[in-house]
Amino acid sequence: MHTEEMRIKLIESTIHTISEVGVDRATTKLLAGNAGLNEVYIYRIFGGKDGLFKETFTYIDKQFAKHLLKCFKDISKTQNSMRNYFRKIFSQIWEFALNDKEKCSFFIRYYYSRYYTKQCGNEREKIYRDVLLSMKNVFREDANVWWLFNHTFDVIFSSAIKVLRDEIPNNEQTEENIFALLYAALQPHLK
Numbered sequence: 001m002h003t004e005e006m007r008i009k010l011i012e013s014t015i016h017t018i019s020e021v022g023v024d025r026a027t028t029k030l031l032a033g034n035a036g037l038n039e040v041y042i043y044r045i046f047g048g049k050d051g052l053f054k055e056t057f058t059y060i061d062k063q064f065a066k067h068l069l070k071c072f073k074d075i076s077k078t079q080n081s082m083r084n085y086f087r088k089i090f091s092q093i094w095e096f097a098l099n100d101k102e103k104c105s106f107f108i109r110y111y112y113s114r115y116y117t118k119q120c121g122n123e124r125e126k127i128y129r130d131v132l133l134s135m136k137n138v139f140r141e142d143a144n145v146w147w148l149f150n151h152t153f154d155v156i157f158s159s160a161i162k163v164l165r166d167e168i169p170n171n172e173q174t175e176e177n178i179f180a181l182l183y184a185a186l187q188p189h190l191k
Contacts, residue, residue, distance in 0.1 A: 068131045104160050
């Protein structure tokens, strides 16, 4: 098996394992075992568990950033009201978050862990640079777009995990309520 194949297996195992047992209970032995590999590959490929966690989170973050960029390219703000523009973007993000329960659960568990703050907090904005640039022209100059982005992200993913756990219903009303909450927070910062 090539290094790249092992890397992907370990990333997929990390998503699955953290989704199931949480960050603190995801040992190198469990992560490697779920990938069908020896623990030594975690150290050889990622330098250790922290490196594996960081790369797994970055892997999903990059997928999400790519999806967001596609959303912004597909939806023209000139043909819609600002509310409709954001509603269409929200719907695509909401669908992305609900599309994969394991990834969503992994993301939330890692995002709110001590590992995230220690390893990814400062580098994450670079991943979303192009997304932020494409959003900047709809916000006032004094708006902290990165903060607004993270707030939106928090609300969407924490709500999505509640839907995926059947704590709140997965229906149009739930989606509309979450969007209304987010739009109310964004509206004062729009041009």
